[in-house]
Amino acid sequence: MPLVLSEEQTLLKNSAREFVKATFPVDQVRQFRDSQPGDQDKALRYSRDHWQKMAELGWAGIIFPEQYGGLGLGYAELGVVLEELGHSLAAQPFLSAVLLAGNTILLGGNEAQKQAWLPAICAGEKILALAFQETGRFSPWQVSTKAESVSNGFSISGEKRFVLDGFGADQLIVLARTSGSIGDDHGLTLFLVAPETPGLTVTSLQVLDSRNAAIIEFDNMVVSADQVISEVGKASEVLTMVFDRATAGLNAELLGTLSEAFARTLEYLKTREQFGALIGTFQALKHRAADMFCEQEHAISMTMQALRAIDNNQPDASLLISAAKARTSDAANLIGRESIQMFGGIGMTDEEDIGLYMKRARVAEMTLGDSNYHRERFAQLSGF
Amino acid sequence: MSEDEALKTFRRDIADWIEQHYPSELRQTPGADGSDPQQTKTSEQNWLQIMAEQGLLAPTWPKEYGGAGFSVDQARVLAQEQRRAKVRAIPISAGLSLLGPVLLEHGTPEQKQQHLPGIANGAVFWCQGYSEPGSGSDLASLSTRAELVGDDFIVNGQKIWTSHADDADWMFCLVRTDPNASKHEGISFLLIDMATPGISVSPIRLISGPSAFCQTFFDDVRVGKANLMGQLGQGWTLAKQLLQHERQALGSIGRGDARRALTLPELAALEIGTNAQGHIADVTIRNEVAQCELDSLALRTTMSRSADQARAGQNSAHIASMLKLYGSELTNRRHELMMSIRGTDGVGWDGPGYSPAAMRTTRQWLRAKGNSIEGGTNEIQRNVIAKRVLGLPD
Ligand SMILES: Cc1cc2nc3c(=O)[nH]c(=O)nc-3n(C[C@H](O)[C@H](O)[C@H](O)COP(=O)(O)OP(=O)(O)OC[C@H]3O[C@@H](n4cnc5c(N)ncnc54)[C@H](O)[C@@H]3O)c2cc1C
Numbered sequence: 001m002p003l004v005l006s007e008e009q010t011l012l013k014n015s016a017r018e019f020v021k022a023t024f025p026v027d028q029v030r031q032f033r034d035s036q037p038g039d040q041d042k043a044l045r046y047s048r049d050h051w052q053k054m055a056e057l058g059w060a061g062i063i064f065p066e067q068y069g070g071l072g073l074g075y076a077e078l079g080v081v082l083e084e085l086g087h088s089l090a091a092q093p094f095l096s097a098v099l100l101a102g103n104t105i106l107l108g109g110n111e112a113q114k115q116a117w118l119p120a121i122c123a124g125e126k127i128l129a130l131a132f133q134e135t136g137r138f139s140p141w142q143v144s145t146k147a148e149s150v151s152n153g154f155s156i157s158g159e160k161r162f163v164l165d166g167f168g169a170d171q172l173i174v175l176a177r178t179s180g181s182i183g184d185d186h187g188l189t190l191f192l193v194a195p196e197t198p199g200l201t202v203t204s205l206q207v208l209d210s211r212n213a214a215i216i217e218f219d220n221m222v223v224s225a226d227q228v229i230s231e232v233g234k235a236s237e238v239l240t241m242v243f244d245r246a247t248a249g250l251n252a253e254l255l256g257t258l259s260e261a262f263a264r265t266l267e268y269l270k271t272r273e274q275f276g277a278l279i280g281t282f283q284a285l286k287h288r289a290a291d292m293f294c295e296q297e298h299a300i301s302m303t304m305q306a307l308r309a310i311d312n313n314q315p316d317a318s319l320l321i322s323a324a325k326a327r328t329s330d331a332a333n334l335i336g337r338e339s340i341q342m343f344g345g346i347g348m349t350d351e352e353d354i355g356l357y358m359k360r361a362r363v364a365e366m367t368l369g370d371s372n373y374h375r376e377r378f379a380q381l382s383g384f
Numbered sequence: 385m386s387e388d389e390a391l392k393t394f395r396r397d398i399a400d401w402i403e404q405h406y407p408s409e410l411r412q413t414p415g416a417d418g419s420d421p422q423q424t425k426t427s428e429q430n431w432l433q434i435m436a437e438q439g440l441l442a443p444t445w446p447k448e449y450g451g452a453g454f455s456v457d458q459a460r461v462l463a464q465e466q467r468r469a470k471v472r473a474i475p476i477s478a479g480l481s482l483l484g485p486v487l488l489e490h491g492t493p494e495q496k497q498q499h500l501p502g503i504a505n506g507a508v509f510w511c512q513g514y515s516e517p518g519s520g521s522d523l524a525s526l527s528t529r530a531e532l533v534g535d536d537f538i539v540n541g542q543k544i545w546t547s548h549a550d551d552a553d554w555m556f557c558l559v560r561t562d563p564n565a566s567k568h569e570g571i572s573f574l575l576i577d578m579a580t581p582g583i584s585v586s587p588i589r590l591i592s593g594p595s596a597f598c599q600t601f602f603d604d605v606r607v608g609k610a611n612l613m614g615q616l617g618q619g620w621t622l623a624k625q626l627l628q629h630e631r632q633a634l635g636s637i638g639r640g641d642a643r644r645a646l647t648l649p650e651l652a653a654l655e656i657g658t659n660a661q662g663h664i665a666d667v668t669i670r671n672e673v674a675q676c677e678l679d680s681l682a683l684r685t686t687m688s689r690s691a692d693q694a695r696a697g698q699n700s701a702h703i704a705s706m707l708k709l710y711g712s713e714l715t716n717r718r719h720e721l722m723m724s725i726r727g728t729d730g731v732g733w734d735g736p737g738y739s740p741a742a743m744r745t746t747r748q749w750l751r752a753k754g755n756s757i758e759g760g761t762n763e764i765q766r767n768v769i770a771k772r773v774l775g776l777p778d
Contacts, residue, residue, distance in 0.1 A: 003689035286770035298682035384649035
């Protein structure tokens with residue numbers, strides 16, 4: 001598959017751009033941040049209505065097979081939509097409900113679980129969240145949450161951090177250890193859990209990018225054996241694929257965000273005057289802008305390649321996805337830092353949008369592994 | 385047969401052909417087995433000759449000019465199959481990589497007939513007469529003068545940094561034909577036979593040792609009018625086009641090809657050793673190696689994307705500046721890292737006590753410094769990107 005958009009993908013991009021512009025003004029980020037108790041959407045930090053509309057356009061089900069109510073398209077198409085969302089810093093449960101939880105069910109679930117959840121995800125009716133992370137730095141097998149066998153199933157105790165869209169989710173998928181020790185990739189098991197289950201507490205977090213994330217605690221929460229997704233002890237096989245796909249998608253969103261930050265910075269260089277000249281005439285800034293451009297171009301190439309590697313079922317897909325996340329994260333970090341610097345004082349104010357871009361980019365950079373994590377994984381997969 | 389099918393068959397044929405013809409001596413990694421570079425050089429020459437006979441050095445050129453007449457898709461398949469078979473990349477040459485494409489587009493039928501076949505079969509060697517002592521980055525200020533007298537141009541002046549002028553057969557040269565016109569308008573593009581009386585060449589020694597670098601002097605050199613390429617006074621346009629090809633070619637060095645003796649991870653593993661998991665034992669070096677390998681992958685991917693864009697008719701003209709900028713900085717970083725990996729075993733200049741492979745790396749480290757200068761310095765590339773791509777004001 002060539003590294004350019006097909007005609008259909010270009011049409012999709014254009015309609016996504018229109019929709020995103022009309023639906024997600026950047027200022028929404030501030031509105032969600034400054035939420036008042038009692039306003040449902042504001043507490044959620046995304047809008048169920050908007051998500052519903054996106055589902056009607058087919059986007060919530062873009063990667064899911066038609067038999068489950070999806071569009072049956074590929075990651076190349078998904079990436080087009082996510083990139084556009086990234087341009088507007090649009091808050092929506094794509095990563096949590098579709099890429100993480102949806103994929104876990106698609107790739108690990110039995111037929112009954114798929115029938116029960118995938119059509120509802122595609123229709124935008126149900127939002128699911130995947131509760132897996134326990135450490136600050138992404139390290140998915142560092143799981144100490146325990147699921148112990150009891151007569152009627154399992155009893156789960158432990159704590160999950162940074163559960164994306166974990167507050168207000170309709171259902172949770174919880175990763176817990178059924179055997180082995182912390183750090184082992186075996187002995188991990190996934191459970192589908194209703195948020196009302198006794199012993200489960202959700203605490204909403206206030207995050208830098210004003211999106212929804214939560215701490216979820218389990219205190220002797222009892223679940224039955226038929227709530228297990230995939231096989232007991234085999235979760236890491238499913239999650240490795242899930243994290244790859246989710247990373248490729250998140251990467252596309254991050255690409256949209258860094259591209260927009262760069263475009264806004266260029267615009268500022270062409271309008272702000274000092275010393276009787278546009279600041280964009282200063283070579284010190286021009287040369288740094290040229291370097292930012294190089295980084296952006298590589299991020300585009302690597303992101304497109306990673307998405308297509310999933311669609312093509314390439315054996316080196318994991319390597320290409322890690323390579324893309326490492327490069328895109330570094331590009332986003334550079335552009336984030338440089339954009340604030342080039343805006344000068346105004347860049348430090350809450351009123352100017354550019355800071356919102358840097359904040360979201362920094363969170364996305366560290367979500368599902370930062371460039372250090374992915375560079376290390378790239379080295380391992382390359383065999384050195 | 386559908387187009388895809390045809391290309392698949394073509395791919396198989398090319399792969400078979402490479403399998404049958406690629407010399408076995410070149411299949412081993414040179415240096416790793418201590419093979420004599422001289423012998424490697426001879427087999428490399430033989431290989432280039434075998435390629436040239438099939439027109440494969442200039443795959444997209446028409447057959448009548450010594451090319452293979454391949455479509456862009458076919459040429460891409462050829463390149464992919466060469467990479468897959470770890471065939472050494474064709475060395476960048478001024479004739480093949482720089483002049484050829486411009487000559488194809490702008491040469492007269494006679495010029496094409498005269499020059500292209502010799503370039504395509506590797507028989508005729510070219511050098512680039514652009515830079516002058518007073519005109520480097522500000523190339524358009526050049527002052528080598530060519531005066532039209534009757535049917536001949538009389539050329540007087542000096543070129544500098546002319547790589548390979550000492551063994552080149554021809555030079556493509558920028559000269560000032562109208563001293564009264566504005567800076568960019570009075571320049572013309574001449575093809576000059578290096579055997580013409582009045583041309584003298586003297587070599588320049590570089591920080592990396594003896595080199596192909598020369599100064600070239602013109603003293604009343606007579607060049608026939610038929611050797612003017614393009615219109616009189618329109619040489620700057622051709623000159624810039626040629627620079628795009630040069631930048632693309634220089635950028636491509638950065639992606640790291642199969643010519644290198646050992647890959648960076650192999651070199652690091654060999655020199656530093658590996659731990660129980662098979663990882664390069666020094667974590668800091670391993671991290672830097674990973675960064676270089678990642679960045680090479682990024683460069684390669686952007687190169688194939690820009691080829692895809694060109695095929696799709698999307699404008700990617702100034703991508704050449706970016707590839708040159710990024711590629712040459714990456715080449716420099718890679719060589720810095722190779723120096724660090726070898727430590728004081730890599731600071732040998734000559735004589736006993738240092739391995740030939742290590743001394744080669746050291747000279748290459750020095751030579752790589754030129755990558756960010758030649759073909760327009762990287763500061764100039766940043767200027768071009770800022771102006772042409774990003775639209776930043778002057
Ligand atoms: C290995 C090698 C091979 C070469 N081969 C050839 C050849 O075959 N034929 C040929 O014609 N030439 C050749 N060159 C010459 C090359 O093109 C010039 O060296 C180059 O264009 C720079 O010119 P200069 O050396 O005069 O440096 P200068 O132009 O004097 O530059 C000096 C410094 O000033 C900076 N600078 C200059 N102008 C600006 C500006 N506007 N903004 C910011 N910084 C600026 C430069 O980037 C550089 O760092 C070769 C050079 C090298 C190193």
